[in-house]
Amino acid sequence: MITLFDIPSTLGVPWSSNVWKTRFTLNYKRIPYKTEWVVYPDIEAVLKKHNIGPTGTKGDGTPYYSLPAILHVDDATGEIKAALADSFHIAAYLDKAYPDTPRILPEDEEGLQEQKAFADGLLWDMMPLLTIMFKAVMPVMNEGSREYFSKARAMNLYGVYGVHRLENIPYGEEERRVLWKDLEVCFGKLEEKVARTDGEGVWFKGDRITFADFVIGGLLIWMRTILGENSEEWGRVSAWNGGRWGRFLEGLKEYYDTAV
Ligand SMILES: N[C@@H](CCC(=O)N[C@@H](CS)C(=O)NCC(=O)O)C(=O)O
The missing domain is CATH 1.20.1050.10 (Glutathione S-transferase Yfyf (Class Pi); Chain A, domain 2)
Incomplete structure (x- = not known):
């Protein structure tokens, strides 16, 4: 089963634009998952607990830990298959780990770079x-x-x-x-x-x-x-x-x- 780490709001529904990129990816591929809600101040500790590294560096030079992140555990054996953050890396992982589902990223380097540049640049x-x-x-x-x-x-x-x-x-x-x-x-x-x-x-x-x-x-x-x-x-x-x-x-x- 996959656990998706997301940030709660008082609205009680998913809202974060970054995490939605991964929700869309999982839903598009019809991969089942459950959500674990993490408030902002706890993101770093929760990710560290699962050995998930930072996705960047903050303005003050300290590591930036961010959501979305996923934990993929093999239900039969309990083995941890993957634990990672960043919606783009997660999409690449899901394409690879679930080859029978529709691909979401292109396979050629140029196409991949185009997607990455668009994802990084939009905001x-x-x-x-x-x-x-x-x-x-x-x-x-x-x-x-x-x-x-x-x-x-x-x-x-x-x-x-x-x-x-x-x-x-x-x-x-x-x-x-x-x-x-x-x-x-x-x-x-x-x-x-x-x-x-x-x-x-x-x-x-x-x-x-x-x-x-x-x-x-x-x-x-x-x-x-x-x-x-x-x-x-x-x-x-x-x-x-x-x-x-x-x-x-x-x-x-x-x-x-x-x-x-
Ligand atoms: N490029 C990243 C961006 C992730 C990101 O910045 N997520 C925000 C949530 S909307 C976050 O976790 N921020 C943590 C913080 O501000 O400390 C992705 O797409 O995964």
Whole structure:
């Protein structure tokens, strides 16, 4: 059985865009799994317990431990088959460990690099989204995560300006108006990337789903879950670019409407 480590919220449903990339991958492959919920301050200890290493380095030079992570245990023997973090590495592992399931990453080096570059770059191309979403996530963070999240994400975004808590980032009507305007431009650029394949299908590679689609899908489901399906904000996003994003997420429905 596979255990997927995820971060809880008070909404009681999966919400994290990064972890959704792995949920989509598991659901697409129809691989059964169970979820273990870990609040932010405990991620490092839980991963260390399972001998899962960091996925990067924090701004202060210390190791960065992150979710998603999976633990794959052979039910019959109890043998640990794998324990790893990072949604891209997990996708590569699942392609290899479950060869009878549909592949999600290409086999050629160039194709792999294209997927990795897209996965690594998307959030950097969506900077206005981070302030909007981090602000929106705060009220639904579990008690155990809230303090950590506020400090860590303020550090990510505004640390260099000496802002140490998300609550201290200015977020009035004018700031929001500018962020949303900039975000629309970001989605326009994303649309240009995806639109190369128009006519052959809606996905990043045209007619077949690849990991890049779960990167986009993770971002969209994060927004829809946190902003609210019936919110004015989600209505706006899903209508941009001729309604592409609402349709895109709807197209992934069978891979997120799965019991967890
Ligand atoms: N590239 C990584 C990114 C993972 C990531 O940054 N995850 C966040 C959760 S959304 C995390 O675990 N952060 C831990 C922290 O901020 O200390 C992946 O796709 O797996």
